[in-house]
Amino acid sequence: MKQTFCITLLILALLSCNRNSKKKVYHPPISANKDTVIKLTKLQKLFVVGDFDGNGKQDTLFQHNFSKQTQTEIEKSPDVFQNDWDNVVKWFDNQDSDLYLTTNKSNSDTLHLGAGQGLYCLINIGDNNDDHKDEIALVIDKLDFSRVNNCEIYSLCNKKWTELKHFGIHEGSFDFNNEKVPVFDKIKDFLEKQNGKWVYRDYLQDTYENESEAGKMKKLKLKKCN
Incomplete structure (x- = not known):
């Protein structure tokens, strides 16, 4: 009986040593901060045709985005429908x-517009000030967090x-339901051609x-320039 008791104690001691000899493995937490994957798409660039210098010949004005x-x-840029706007x-x-x-045309002036994703619109609005040259209207797709913007006429x-x-507009005028981004030839509710004349409304105007x-x-009126 005594021999059996001693053997039992020996077995328990061995089991206890085995348990204590096992090492704990430390697994460091996996970081949740991963590099953001930016999905790119072809950058839409607009152009417009008109007689911008008054020589009676048609010119083509091209949009560029330069890094x-x-x-x-810049030929490809982040897809705004598949990336967070912050990114x-x-x-x-x-x-x-x-x-x-x-x-x-070579040696023609370059119109720098600053930083921007691109243009919502680039419109030839014709000769509104009788100087024999076509004017252009544009809205920059700005890199900001506001839907209030400006139409600029040059x-x-x-x-x-x-x-x-320039006058205020709301970017809701450029909302669309199609898969393909349309080319806008007006700014709905803010710059439209009615009865053959361009009319506009200033979104920021608060006094009348x-x-x-x-x-x-109101009828669009522009000053003359040489």
């Missing part, structure tokens, strides 16, 4: 992008692109000469 970081033209903005900031317009004055007018003018579109 100062890589010193190359889109950071991507363009890292590119130090330069949005500008040039014509197909003309070649003394062979230099000059802003003739009389109540009947409130919210209504």
